[in-house]
Amino acid sequence: MAYLKENKEKPEKIGILGGTFDPIHYGHLVIAQWAKEEFSLDKVLFVPAGTPPHKLHKEVLMGKHRYRMTTLATNTNPNFKVSSMEMNRLGPSYTIDTIKDLRKEYGKDTFLYFITGADSVLDFYTWKDYEELIKSCYFIAATREGYDVEKFNQRIEEIHELFGHRIFKMDIPDLDISSTNLRKRINQGKSVKYLLPETVEQYIIENKLYKDLKG
Numbered sequence: 001m002a003y004l005k006e007n008k009e010k011p012e013k014i015g016i017l018g019g020t021f022d023p024i025h026y027g028h029l030v031i032a033q034w035a036k037e038e039f040s041l042d043k044v045l046f047v048p049a050g051t052p053p054h055k056l057h058k059e060v061l062m063g064k065h066r067y068r069m070t071t072l073a074t075n076t077n078p079n080f081k082v083s084s085m086e087m088n089r090l091g092p093s094y095t096i097d098t099i100k101d102l103r104k105e106y107g108k109d110t111f112l113y114f115i116t117g118a119d120s121v122l123d124f125y126t127w128k129d130y131e132e133l134i135k136s137c138y139f140i141a142a143t144r145e146g147y148d149v150e151k152f153n154q155r156i157e158e159i160h161e162l163f164g165h166r167i168f169k170m171d172i173p174d175l176d177i178s179s180t181n182l183r184k185r186i187n188q189g190k191s192v193k194y195l196l197p198e199t200v201e202q203y204i205i206e207n208k209l210y211k212d213l214k215g
């Protein structure tokens, strides 16, 4: 009985994977699954960006399609959920606003872990209100194929020195997959089989996505 009570009172640990998911691929799913296991997260929330601030100059597929592909990719995993919170917000989708909204929803005791890849960590100082952000949640920083490991480690060290141990490095198997590369392949009429879930591949084919996109 005592054990049950103790367990019930344990604060929840929630991972948040923000991204454009244009389209979602196995790189995203692997970092979410690794984070879930390594950090004993109760669930991982996938949050497709409405208007991604780092990609304002680029052509990004309509939110509705990116949201549906994210749902198709995650709905066989009971620990994965998709949130439309950024889609429902007007203007650029800043992580700080998402974390503030999640904090309101889950309360102060819940552990929030924002999951990112190495490229996003290297961009960290360009994120809106990054000082407030790093104090508002923990970060899980995944290694990523093609990014300078030394610079990545240095950045994590630097953030530790500035803000304490609020960011954790996570080694994942190198998967040289990016949405950019997938869009390019589809645009060139090449296959993306085995790089993303079959349900997502099917959705892309049925809706003739990425046929006319440039970037």
Ligand code: ATP
Pocket: 018, 019, 020, 021, 022, 026, 027, 028, 031, 115, 116, 117, 118, 119, 120, 142, 143, 144, 145, 175, 176, 177, 178, 179, 180, 181
């Ligand atoms: P694009 O190529 O369009 O920039 P992307 O493949 O980087 O897209 P995003 O939706 O921008 O995908 O990524 C969301 C998060 O997932 C980011 O923090 C990114 O670093 C991380 N991520 C994406 N692919 C990988 C991968 N193969 N390995 C590790 N992290 C990844």
